[in-house]
Amino acid sequence: MVRVWFNHWFSSAYDLIELLKQDNPELYVIGSSTTADSVVKLACDEWHQEPAEVEGYIDFCIDFCRKNRIDVFFPRKNLELVSKFKDRFTDLGVKVLIDDYQVVSLLNDKAKTYGFLKDIKGLNIPEYHIVNNAREFEEAYEKISEKGGFACVKFVRDEGAMSYRRIVKGKKGFDRLRTYPGVEMLYDDYLACLSEKESFDDLMVMEYLPGREISVDCLATEQGPIIIPRFKSFGRAELVDFDPSIVSLCESILDRTKLECPCNVQFKEKDGIPYLLEINTRMSGGLQMSCLAAEINIPRIAYNKLIGKNERWSMKKIRTTLSFVEAPKIL
Numbered sequence: 001m002v003r004v005w006f007n008h009w010f011s012s013a014y015d016l017i018e019l020l021k022q023d024n025p026e027l028y029v030i031g032s033s034t035t036a037d038s039v040v041k042l043a044c045d046e047w048h049q050e051p052a053e054v055e056g057y058i059d060f061c062i063d064f065c066r067k068n069r070i071d072v073f074f075p076r077k078n079l080e081l082v083s084k085f086k087d088r089f090t091d092l093g094v095k096v097l098i099d100d101y102q103v104v105s106l107l108n109d110k111a112k113t114y115g116f117l118k119d120i121k122g123l124n125i126p127e128y129h130i131v132n133n134a135r136e137f138e139e140a141y142e143k144i145s146e147k148g149g150f151a152c153v154k155f156v157r158d159e160g161a162m163s164y165r166r167i168v169k170g171k172k173g174f175d176r177l178r179t180y181p182g183v184e185m186l187y188d189d190y191l192a193c194l195s196e197k198e199s200f201d202d203l204m205v206m207e208y209l210p211g212r213e214i215s216v217d218c219l220a221t222e223q224g225p226i227i228i229p230r231f232k233s234f235g236r237a238e239l240v241d242f243d244p245s246i247v248s249l250c251e252s253i254l255d256r257t258k259l260e261c262p263c264n265v266q267f268k269e270k271d272g273i274p275y276l277l278e279i280n281t282r283m284s285g286g287l288q289m290s291c292l293a294a295e296i297n298i299p300r301i302a303y304n305k306l307i308g309k310n311e312r313w314s315m316k317k318i319r320t321t322l323s324f325v326e327a328p329k330i331l
Contacts, residue, residue, distance in 0.1 A: 001028045004303075005070045007061070008033045008050060008077035009040055015288035017043040020299040030068055037331050058085045065094050072306065073097065079159075079282055080108050095306050099261050099281055107257065107279045109156050110204055117276065120252045122245065124275045126268075128206040130156065134194040140205035141167065141187070150208035153190070155201055165190060166208055209277075211269025216250050217283075217290040219262045219298055222310050225254050226298060228290040236323045238286070240293035246274065253279065262287070262302045293320040 004020070004027055006013055017029055017040070031044035034052050041047040048068075054060045057078050065073065073089060073096045075082040082089075082096065083104040089096045098104065106112050114125045127147075129140035137153075144151045155163040165185040194200065213232040218225060229246045231239040250265050257279070264284035267274040283299065284290075291298055296315040304311040 002026050002071045002307075003028050003030060003069055004072045004074060005030045005032070005065065005068065006040065006044070006074045006076070007031075007064075008035075009074075010076070010285050011039050012285045012288060013040045013076070014043045016283055016299050019288060019291060019297050020303055022297060022300060024300060024303070030070070032064070039329055039331065042329055042331070057081060058088065062088055062092065065089065065092055070094050072303065074283075076282055080104050083281075097261050097302060097306055099259055099263075103257055103259060104281045107281055110154070110278055111156055111202065113279060114276070117253060117256060120249070120256065123249055123252070124273055126207050126209060126270075126275045126277075128204050131203050131205055132201075133197075133199050134191060137191065137194055137203065137205060144205065144207050145169075147207075150210075151205055152208045153203060153205050155203055157201060207270075209268040209270040209275055211272065213277075214246060214267040214269070214274055215284060215286060216246060216265040216267070217262070217287050217298065218250055218254060218259070218265060219302055219305075220254050220260055221301065221305060221313070223313060225251055226296065226301070226313070226315065227251065227254075228294050228296075228315070230286060230290055230293075237321055238289055238323065240290060240320045240322065242317045242319075249274075249276075260305075262298060289322055289324070293322055 006017065006029065021027055021029065029044045030046045030048065031040050032048040032050045033040065034050045036049050058081060061082065071094065073094050075096065075098055079098060083098045083101040086096050086098060106116060111130055117123060118125050127144060129143065131137045131140050141151050150166065152164065152166045154161065165183050167187050167190055168184050169187045214229055215232060216227060216229045218227050227247050227250045229241060229243055231241055253265055259281065261281065262283045264280040266277040268277050287298060294315040296313055301311050301313055
């Protein structure tokens with residue numbers, strides 16, 4: 001049996017593990033999370049709860065791999081840190097589905113990502129400013145507002161878009177009670193929070209792009225790149241459409257970054273024009289949607305590539321609309 005570990009993944013990893021196990025009876029999947037009632041445990045053969053706070057997370061991971069005889073590690077938590085110490089896992093005989101630290105570190109920094117990719121032909125980069133104090137935030141916000149746009153913010157070093165906010169002005173009091181706030185935050189409130197610190201880590205103030213999100217699941221293989229664009233609506237329906245311009249941009253990004261593991265390239269539209277948002281160096285939360293529409297199994301192909309097996313693949317390139325329903329599970 002090959003023992004595979006998934007650490008602290010989001011709930012849709014349930015589907016990714018199911019895909020990985022298809023035609024792979026030799027796999028024994030071990031899952032872990034700080035969330036005791038994660039639905040992911042139902043797809044695993046063995047489950048462990050991670051401590052909420054761990055001092056020295058890499059040491060924890062190495063110890064976990066040693067104690068549980070892990071052969072293959074699919075990391076999600078602390079990706080950049082795991083990539084930095086990938087050699088420690090390799091020395092232990094553990095294969096890790098993560099790219100090298102140099103590229104993971106670069107792509108985890110949005111400003112560096114934009115600078116590295118900005119000269120790719122046809123690639124649009126949104127207007128952005130890097131700020132380190134409240135005064136600089138005010139100035140950056142005004143520059144974007146002067147052009148008639150809205151602003152959004154996110155710390156450059158972030159995981160899972162936890163710090164993302166859309167900044168709004170003019171909405172106050174009762175006017176806000178009939179709208180779902182989501183990630184909206186009032187300008188004055190956000191400025192007050194920033195003003196608590198004399199300076200802070202790099203914060204990106206960027207023009208808000210109001211159009212569709214395009215989430216592109218990618219994997220480089222010997223046979224050629226797998227590239228599946230999903231156009232997201234504001235509901236649950238998603239459109240898989242192999243738009244030649246999006247596919248071409250992702251081919252150029254893969255060629256420039258030399259990413260070898262599954263990744264997800266995100267664009268967002270403004271006036272019908274796609275702008276690069278970010279690149280996630282992991283399998284996306286909606287990868288199972290892409291796999292279903294294109295009739296391909298990316299988790300399994302990536303696993304086989306990692307262990308040195310070249311799996312031949314084909315996929316259906318047909319414009320497909322799909323959605324999903326929630327199914328109750330007893331934990």
